Amino acid sequence: MEQNGRKIVIIGGGIAGLCAAVYALKCGYKVEVLEMHEMAGGLATSWRRGGYTFETCLHWLCGSKPGGEMHALWQEVFDIDKLTIVNAEEFVRIEDERGDSLRVYTNIDRLEAELLRRAPQDAATIRDFTRDVRHLGKFKMMDPSGGLSENWLNMLRDAPMLPLLNKLMKTSGAEYGKRFSDPLLRSFFGEGELGRLSAIAMVFSLAWMNAGNAGYPIGGSQAMIRLIEDKIASLGGKITFGAKVERILVEHGAAVGVELADGSTVMADWVISAADGHSTIYNLLGGKYLDPALSKAYDERELFPSYLQVSLGVALDLSEQPGAINRLLDSPLRVDPGTELDRVGFRFFHFDPTFAPAGKTAVTSFLPTANFGYWADLRKKSPAAYRDEKHRVAEAIIGVLERVIPGVRNAIEIVDVATPASVIRYTGNWKGSMEGWLIVPGGGFKPLPNTLPGLRKFMMAGQWVMPGGGLPSGPMTARPAIRAICKQDHVPFDLRAKDVEKPELVGV
Numbered sequence: 001m002e003q004n005g006r007k008i009v010i011i012g013g014g015i016a017g018l019c020a021a022v023y024a025l026k027c028g029y030k031v032e033v034l035e036m037h038e039m040a041g042g043l044a045t046s047w048r049r050g051g052y053t054f055e056t057c058l059h060w061l062c063g064s065k066p067g068g069e070m071h072a073l074w075q076e077v078f079d080i081d082k083l084t085i086v087n088a089e090e091f092v093r094i095e096d097e098r099g100d101s102l103r104v105y106t107n108i109d110r111l112e113a114e115l116l117r118r119a120p121q122d123a124a125t126i127r128d129f130t131r132d133v134r135h136l137g138k139f140k141m142m143d144p145s146g147g148l149s150e151n152w153l154n155m156l157r158d159a160p161m162l163p164l165l166n167k168l169m170k171t172s173g174a175e176y177g178k179r180f181s182d183p184l185l186r187s188f189f190g191e192g193e194l195g196r197l198s199a200i201a202m203v204f205s206l207a208w209m210n211a212g213n214a215g216y217p218i219g220g221s222q223a224m225i226r227l228i229e230d231k232i233a234s235l236g237g238k239i240t241f242g243a244k245v246e247r248i249l250v251e252h253g254a255a256v257g258v259e260l261a262d263g264s265t266v267m268a269d270w271v272i273s274a275a276d277g278h279s280t281i282y283n284l285l286g287g288k289y290l291d292p293a294l295s296k297a298y299d300e301r302e303l304f305p306s307y308l309q310v311s312l313g314v315a316l317d318l319s320e321q322p323g324a325i326n327r328l329l330d331s332p333l334r335v336d337p338g339t340e341l342d343r344v345g346f347r348f349f350h351f352d353p354t355f356a357p358a359g360k361t362a363v364t365s366f367l368p369t370a371n372f373g374y375w376a377d378l379r380k381k382s383p384a385a386y387r388d389e390k391h392r393v394a395e396a397i398i399g400v401l402e403r404v405i406p407g408v409r410n411a412i413e414i415v416d417v418a419t420p421a422s423v424i425r426y427t428g429n430w431k432g433s434m435e436g437w438l439i440v441p442g443g444g445f446k447p448l449p450n451t452l453p454g455l456r457k458f459m460m461a462g463q464w465v466m467p468g469g470g471l472p473s474g475p476m477t478a479r480p481a482i483r484a485i486c487k488q489d490h491v492p493f494d495l496r497a498k499d500v501e502k503p504e505l506v507g508v
């Protein structure tokens, strides 16, 4: 690779930081990624306990199917075709405590038939919904770093969908669900914490799944992270672990490097922060580079909640179970002060043989909470009470699972509980948020700026500049950041590295 003599330091080795590294290396920059944790991935992670692997992030990977725009974007940053993708038949099974259940199939024709069979009284609304999903399946993604000239064709193709997008953007999942009279169907669209999410998120997810373009890679999120790390190594980039950035160094209005927690400094021509947005702006830069619009966003915009994850190593083959269930509870489960859940989700990872020894199954349960402060304070002030609380929640979850699979309790050999305090400790995300800015009705998808007023030679990437977050926000924010840097440096934004042909981004 021909180097252009300039260096970029990247704060954070989550998906966005790693993608930024690949783009920068391909354009000839020298790159160092500084990651405070001992491994790459950030929220895109899993952990091992006693022979089991517990995934936290990956449910679906948009762009998993060869041929589309998102797949082409992934190909720019890693060899996605080395992943083994599984496309589930059932997205989730929703069941209540009286034995009623609804199978939410990923294939929209099958889902429509199932819904019409179950709730003929909702036929018109069901057909409306499945038509929306089919329509959005035709949506063509824009080149995130391109302007009108790169995107005009896809914009033209997407134009007829604008009224639908607008309608779904303005409706929350919970409101969308209220149109159905069937209680299980209503609940699918989410009530509680995630029911505030704009309906567009769920309808888009189903559209991608119906197209077989939102599969699960065997090995989970870390399988893809390792492939991106391989790409960085092959292009000559460097990732330093255990390197917590405390301060971004600024001279004459331009970022010139960073200072680490151990007092050492790393100097560079450009600094990219792919770490949490709030700590970047308010801590690493001392709140000096802000304008009213940005302050307002950080003061007022809604966030995805934080979460607890109860992970169980079960010495049973649970392949009779669907990959995911949502159990609607007769009486709510208390997670912490202010958080009572009327449903509990379980994921049974029998579809990933790398996650448990043969005949055993890794099971996880995700519990959203906005009360991150309770868990962070408890961990700090009273480790014993923190342990007891984790134990209480784990017991409650095992109690629900026992009602789903009678006798399972006796086969549980590993119990692990992660809390919002764990999310903050391991990823630094503000308020332990799972995905950054929530897409709420009226909030819009519009990205936040990736530069800060009054600060040159600095860029941001990741879920804190792209509302809705998700793994695609990695390449979708890293690409424009590096392209803008190249433009300012008069360096061609040419991704034709020696090992890869430039993929075609325009829709197929």
Ligand SMILES: Cc1cc2nc3c(=O)[nH]c(=O)nc-3n(C[C@H](O)[C@H](O)[C@H](O)COP(=O)(O)OP(=O)(O)OC[C@H]3O[C@@H](n4cnc5c(N)ncnc54)[C@H](O)[C@@H]3O)c2cc1C
Residues within 6 Å of the ligand: 011, 012, 013, 014, 015, 016, 017, 034, 035, 036, 037, 040, 041, 042, 043, 044, 056, 057, 058, 059, 060, 061, 062, 243, 244, 245, 246, 274, 275, 276, 307, 366, 426, 427, 428, 429, 433, 434, 435, 461, 462, 463, 464, 468, 469, 470, 471, 472, 473, 474
């Ligand atoms: C439970 C859950 C389920 C999800 N499911 C999906 C899914 O199915 N599909 C999907 O596409 N997305 C999913 N997501 C969302 C996705 O994981 C995130 O949006 C994405 O990984 C965010 O990447 P990021 O690089 O922007 O940020 P992060 O992953 O937060 O990375 C930031 C990195 O910066 C590091 N860092 C922070 N501060 C510093 C510092 N001062 N110095 C050095 N390093 C620092 C952190 O350690 C971290 O590694 C899910 C997330 C969660 C939590």
